[in-house]
Amino acid sequence: MHLHFSAEGQTWPIKLTGTAERTRSAMLRTLPLSLQLHTPKIAGSHIYWHAPFVEDVEGATHVLDAPAGAFLYWPVRQFLEITFAPLQAETAQVTLLGVLDAPIEGIASLAATLKRDQGRRIITGSLTSVDCEMPDPASPSVLPADMVAARQRLWAGMPADIAQVTSSRAIMHPAGPVFAAEGEARVLHELLWWARAELGSRDHHMLRQTAALALNKTATRLRDFCHMDETPALLFSLEAAMTGPLPLAALLDEAIIVAGRIGAWLDLLIPWNDLNEAFRSALDK
DSSP states (O other): OEEEEEETTEEEEEEEOSSOHHHHHHHHHTOSEEEEOBOOSSSOSEEEEEOSSOOOOSSOEEGGGOOTTEEEEEGGGTEEEEESSOOOSOOOEEEEEEEEOSOTHHHHHHHHHHHHHBTTBOOEEEEEESSOOOOOOOOOOSSOHHHHHHHHHHHHSOOHHHHGGGOOOSTTTTHHHHHHHHHHHHHHHHHHHHHHHTTTTSOHHHHHHHHHHHHHHHHHHHHHTTOOOHHHHHHHHHHHHHTSSSOHHHHHHHHHHHHHHHHHHHHHTOOHHHHHHHHHHHHHO
8 A cells, every 4th residue: 555745746655564554543534634744843853744544653653663664653743754764862653554665865856845935835736546455434523613613724724823933023023922832732732642641540520620720821921922813813712612511532632633723733833943043143153
């Protein structure tokens, strides 16, 4: 079974391998998938995009053991990614889904372009099935239709209040608001994953209250510190749902997907390589 990964006018085949059937099925149900590519900040030698699904790890391969050319799902980061060399300085368990069926140099070259250009432009791509047997459709969501529709809009395009957060040139703007917003969204995403991991061992009322408090805190910061409106409103609506009768597991998955996408849109605005070079230069003086 093969996929095609395409970006910057080129296409690379990916061969699906292994026995991670649950994660593979979740991924195949999202295809064809439009992508926005991200440059890594810690692990180094990979390119990634955010996955519009939530699954637990299957197979539990240590991320540092992933070979060059691995196609993998990183659950607590909610990434699909392709490696092109050994990764660095990270401890995590990931799900191997396949391997790049092409020379690795093409992905390494794309990664160099992505590293240089992120924050200056959004590099897009696509993931499509070539000859995969498609799984049965997922069961209909148990969540309200308006909640699902709001998440789908968030995934379809960058919200206007996120797109404008780089426009201010007030004192320490746009860096201050952008870094604050990205950090808030990323920490919310991680905390919601932590809550999800405790579903079988913690009191559900406590987990609902924890998730609601985290959603409120992030939404308030985005509204009051970063002058956003549409995106905080979505988080406030999820906060309200956490204290109601809707199933907690489904709500946590929904909130994780939303928080991950908010963080991803904000990450794309940041010229990480330019900032890292400037940071190094300042430290060296």
